[in-house]
Amino acid sequence: MSTAFTVYQLAMHAPDGMFSLPINLIFGLVVLAAVAWAWRRLQLKQQPQLASMMGIMAAFIFAAQMVNFPISSGTTGHLLGGTMGAILLGPWAGTIVMVMVVMFQALLGDGGLTVLGPNIFNMGLIGTCFAYFVYRLIVGQSASTGRLLTAAFFASWLAVVLASIFASLQLAVSGTASLDKALPAMVGVHLFIGVGEALITTAVIAFILRTRPELLYRPTGNPLYSTRPFVALGLGGALAVSFFLSLLPTLWDYPDGLEYVGMQSGFIQEEAEYDDAKLSAWPCYPLGVRLVSEADDVIVAHRYDNYSTPLVEGDRLLQINGIVIQTLQQIADLNLSSNQNIVSWQRGSTTMDAKLGGLLPPTAGGQGPLLALLPDYSVPGVQGWLSTSLAGVIGTVVMFIVSLFVGRLMARPSAVQLALAQLNYDANTDSLPPH
Amino acid sequence: MHEKPLTISFPPHSFLEYMEPRLKIVALLWWVILVVSVSTGDPHQLGYFGLSAGLLLLLNHRLLGKFLMRWLPSVLMILPLCIFLLFLQQGRTLVQFGPFTITEQGWTIALHLFSTALLCMAGVALCWASSSEADLLCALQGLGMPRPLVAVFGFMLRYLHVLRPELHRLSDARLARQIGHHTPGALRIPAQLIGALFLRSHQRAEHVAEAMAARGHDGQWRNLIHYHWHGRDLLALLLFFSITLIIRWI
Numbered sequence: 001m002s003t004a005f006t007v008y009q010l011a012m013h014a015p016d017g018m019f020s021l022p023i024n025l026i027f028g029l030v031v032l033a034a035v036a037w038a039w040r041r042l043q044l045k046q047q048p049q050l051a052s053m054m055g056i057m058a059a060f061i062f063a064a065q066m067v068n069f070p071i072s073s074g075t076t077g078h079l080l081g082g083t084m085g086a087i088l089l090g091p092w093a094g095t096i097v098m099v100m101v102v103m104f105q106a107l108l109g110d111g112g113l114t115v116l117g118p119n120i121f122n123m124g125l126i127g128t129c130f131a132y133f134v135y136r137l138i139v140g141q142s143a144s145t146g147r148l149l150t151a152a153f154f155a156s157w158l159a160v161v162l163a164s165i166f167a168s169l170q171l172a173v174s175g176t177a178s179l180d181k182a183l184p185a186m187v188g189v190h191l192f193i194g195v196g197e198a199l200i201t202t203a204v205i206a207f208i209l210r211t212r213p214e215l216l217y218r219p220t221g222n223p224l225y226s227t228r229p230f231v232a233l234g235l236g237g238a239l240a241v242s243f244f245l246s247l248l249p250t251l252w253d254y255p256d257g258l259e260y261v262g263m264q265s266g267f268i269q270e271e272a273e274y275d276d277a278k279l280s281a282w283p284c285y286p287l288g289v290r291l292v293s294e295a296d297d298v299i300v301a302h303r304y305d306n307y308s309t310p311l312v313e314g315d316r317l318l319q320i321n322g323i324v325i326q327t328l329q330q331i332a333d334l335n336l337s338s339n340q341n342i343v344s345w346q347r348g349s350t351t352m353d354a355k356l357g358g359l360l361p362p363t364a365g366g367q368g369p370l371l372a373l374l375p376d377y378s379v380p381g382v383q384g385w386l387s388t389s390l391a392g393v394i395g396t397v398v399m400f401i402v403s404l405f406v407g408r409l410m411a412r413p414s415a416v417q418l419a420l421a422q423l424n425y426d427a428n429t430d431s432l433p434p435h
Numbered sequence: 436m437h438e439k440p441l442t443i444s445f446p447p448h449s450f451l452e453y454m455e456p457r458l459k460i461v462a463l464l465w466w467v468i469l470v471v472s473v474s475t476g477d478p479h480q481l482g483y484f485g486l487s488a489g490l491l492l493l494l495n496h497r498l499l500g501k502f503l504m505r506w507l508p509s510v511l512m513i514l515p516l517c518i519f520l521l522f523l524q525q526g527r528t529l530v531q532f533g534p535f536t537i538t539e540q541g542w543t544i545a546l547h548l549f550s551t552a553l554l555c556m557a558g559v560a561l562c563w564a565s566s567s568e569a570d571l572l573c574a575l576q577g578l579g580m581p582r583p584l585v586a587v588f589g590f591m592l593r594y595l596h597v598l599r600p601e602l603h604r605l606s607d608a609r610l611a612r613q614i615g616h617h618t619p620g621a622l623r624i625p626a627q628l629i630g631a632l633f634l635r636s637h638q639r640a641e642h643v644a645e646a647m648a649a650r651g652h653d654g655q656w657r658n659l660i661h662y663h664w665h666g667r668d669l670l671a672l673l674l675f676f677s678i679t680l681i682i683r684w685i
Binding site: 013016097182199 | 464520563587594595
């Protein structure tokens with residue numbers, strides 16, 4: 001079972017006990033409200049034929065989720081289908097259909113019963129409501145195939161990434177996983193799974209547009225709004241959100257995945273966060289902390305949280321492997337690069353001990369990247385938080401342009417389609433087509 | 436305990452099959468809520484719940500095959516999740532594999548989640564093993580689920596058995612036509628499969644809707660069984676509630 005699959009399952013088919021009671025209740029209520037709203041809009045009682053249609057479409061979404069697609073070597077993902085369901089059936093029917101599908105999956109053991117609220121929200125509602133709204137905003141009143149496919153690509157990618165963000169937050173609030181570990185793991189994998197989902201959804205919509213375009217759901221009635229202000233508002237909102245969301249990682253001091261691997265492998269040198277010369281002179285990586293000598297005691301001056309060490313700033317070191325520690329030189333003599341160091345320390349009036357794993361110190365040196373447009377999530381020439389935010393905005397715009405490009409590319413008729421169109425033209429006309 | 440059960444096997448093999456499906460659904464929800472409410476630091480209670488589930492299964496041993504068929508796949512789904520969760524907690528280090536660390540907190544949470552999820556799934560699997568789909572649908576309707584939603588659910592269950600083989604046929608046909616492995620077009624194949632499946636599903640849905648309308652279908656899910664709560668049903672439910680409550684607060 002691959003990591004990507006596991007992360008995907010964790011985000012989408014959470015089992016019983018994964019989330020806390022308040023999370024289950026809150027999201028359960030949100031789902032109930034959404035179903036009630038969809039029920040009211042659909043007027044199922046007045047349209048009896050809809051029940052069979054929706055039932056079969058629910059079976060279709062369920063069966064479509066069985067089709068796997070490759071993510072990377074040896075790893076496959078499967079379709080989530082929320083956005084696709086909303087684009088094909090409409091948001092209201094899509095919502096009911098996704099609720100039914102997730103409920104049935106829970107009965108089959110794929111996801112829990114008590115966590116139905118969060119699961120339906122993550123797998124269904126984000127796609128059928130939020131992502132569909134984004135899709136409609138981008139499409140507007142345009143009948144252009146390219147714009148439609150662009151919107152489908154961006155909305156379905158966004159739905160998967162948002163679902164992973166919500167799942168991480170739900171896990172963190174429930175106390176099942178810490179946010180700093182869950183969020184990068186979830187979102188990192190779902191950025192790629194989202195591309196797979198988006199490509200499949202776009203290809204399915206393109207296929208249906210080519211074969212039976214009349215089957216695609218189109219909202220009836222006159223539009224209640226002019227599209228342009230909404231597009232402007234949506235794009236502006238997305239940029240504003242990315243402007244502020246980009247600042248989130250700066251709120252905590254953990255390295256991202258690449259930095260972590262780099263520090264482990266030694267090709268990234270950790271930045272000195274303390275200017276004090278005595279700190280950088282005494283690196284003590286095997287404990288995951290940096291230590292200083294203070295009045296015949298050895299005190300933890302800085303903790304590296306990514307080392308999973310229970311030692312925190314201010315702890316006073318007592319013993320390592322049974323040897324009483326009073327000076328930093330004693331620690332250096334112990335050669336702590338090996339694993340399984342038994343460490344005792346004092347926090348306030350409490351004495352604690354634990355077996356700490358050893359980690360080799362990163363080697364010094366390293367060189368800058370050859371080509372980096374936005375190195376370390378910052379815009380060259382701009383300093384501080386503004387730089388990070390601008391990098392986030394640029395990333396959002398780049399993603400939008402990529403979606404636009406993919407949509408346009410998939411909307412182009414292939415050579416085979418052009419040949420078939422020519423054949424149809426020939427068959428339907430007596431004269432030869434003009435060359 | 437209804438007179439004309441729509442159960443999978445008739446006459447029923449075990450007393451769980453005799454029980455009314457509404458009662459089973461209520462008991463299942465109660466079971467799941469109680470199991471989930473057990474705190475992380477109390478593995479003994481989960482053990483008692485496991486023992487009682489095992490005892491229930493022993494009393495209905497004829498359902499063992501069906502139970503395992505539904506329960507074991509869920510074990511395979513939950514296990515990797517719990518392994519992944521081992522690494523998502525900070526705290527005292529237990530084991531370290533290179534950059535990955537299993538902490539004491541992660542171990543406790545993952546083990547608790549694994550046991551909880553397995554017990555809940557055991558309840559679901561027992562419920563499914565002892566009832567037919569039609570039974571459960573009728574029970575859902577009997578418990579107040581809106582009829583059109585039950586109808587949607589019913590049609591989904593019915594046509595899932597039709598569309599899955601259809602998908603396999605489409606997939607087989609696609610594989611038969613495919614020569615070699617085309618990496619650049621790897622995503623186009625599942626997309627076309629799903630697209631074709633959508634067209635066929637939609638066509639089938641239209642035909643079914645027309646046929647149902649011609650027969651006077653008004654979107655409601657009807658059945659010949661009318662459930663009534665009998666004294667013995669309430670007694671069985673009360674007994675179940677009492678036993679599980681005692682286990683919970685033992």
